Amino acid sequence: MANSPPIFPPYRGRFAPSPTGPLHFGSLVAAVGSYLEAKSRQGEWMVRIENLDPTREIAGVSGQILNTLQALGMESDSEVIYQKQRYKTYQAALAVLERQHLVYPCVCSRKEIADSTITGIDGPIYPGTCRGRFLHDQCPGARRIRTDNRLIQFRDSLQGLILHRLHSDIGDFVLRRADGVFAYQLAAVVDDAEQGVTHVVRGRDLLNSTSRQIYLQQLLGYPTPSYLHLPVVVNARGEKLSKQTGAAPLDVSDPMPQLMMAIRFLGQAPPAELIGSDVGSFWKWATEYWKPEKIPQK
Structure with a gap:
């Protein structure tokens, strides 16, 4: 059973x-x-x-x-x-996204990203320099998630209606750093779901x-x-x-x-x-x- x-x-x-x-x-x-x-x-x-x-x-x-x-x-x-x-739990979630071909390796330095001329709601937006890189097990670098321009909206109980388009407002963001440390965004999502x-x-x-x-x-x-x-x-x-x-x-x-x-x-x-x-x-x-x-x- x-x-x-x-x-x-x-x-x-x-x-x-x-x-x-x-x-x-x-x-x-x-x-x-x-x-x-x-x-x-x-x-x-x-x-x-x-x-x-x-x-x-x-x-x-x-x-x-x-x-x-x-x-x-x-x-x-x-x-x-x-x-x-x-x-291991975060790695399993990352693997799900990798199988959807939504993750790519990024070897750009912090300075290269900071020099981006595209600005969003949290500062410089990653310009997508490594978007065409092929992902394999031994590939160095951070792991970024591909974003699109779908409308993400939610109503915060205090702040009201919030609307964002990730690609233009935030850009592709890191899920795991180059040193193997998982990003807050992925870990918080996985933990919130698992803890109900x-x-x-x-x-x-x-x-x-x-x-x-x-x-x-x-x-x-x-x-x-x-x-x-x-x-x-x-x-x-x-x-x-x-x-x-x-x-x-x-x-x-x-x-x-x-x-x-x-x-x-x-x-x-x-x-x-x-x-x-x-x-x-x-x-x-x-x-x-x-x-x-x-x-x-x-």
Whole structure:
């Protein structure tokens, strides 16, 4: 008798940090938004560690991230997934696209691509220099996906209707780097499908990635989740708050002020006295009174 496919709840969300440094306030906003969207709908919330690039991962940070989330009252409802353990799964998905003759090797340097005179929504567009190259097992270089100019459209729950034509707006993009590291776009799509993710809640800085991911979902026969892209936290210079811009790590010794700041950033109005409660009381209130329609677009 064949194994029955897994039965997933109607709502499955996820939070997918990269272990390049400890969680900061920008990370907390994304975690809180995704957690409350899931829990307010009686759904599941999962944690996935996006450690695709071993050169960027800092030893011990994955465990630190999980400990921080636990101290803040957020625990994954299923086993934590580590992307560096899933290269064979990504390779299998890449092979499906290769059999459709949609993948080609690219040996262009970063400078050659940066010198492209074609500009899209994310900067220079790859000009297609290697599109005619023949793909074989020992072929060097990165692996790019051929795009076309079909209209990719989706309605983001917060940002509204988004329309892109990949070939002219983004261009052929990398699925696996020349050093063998798989790209975020492919790995996220494969993992979301395998984990049964129904709703993706993440920062607005990833909004332009969504069209690429929907394109891959269509080619691989995966369902497309619902998307909600949260406003991004910026510093005093208007830069996205990140490890690269010197964001301070979260202080889990006193979690309530940070949780209150995060939920207020997301447009919610917690009562002032909530700051004197414990983490459990915070989540009870936040889940009951969560209003996603109050989240600001930017």
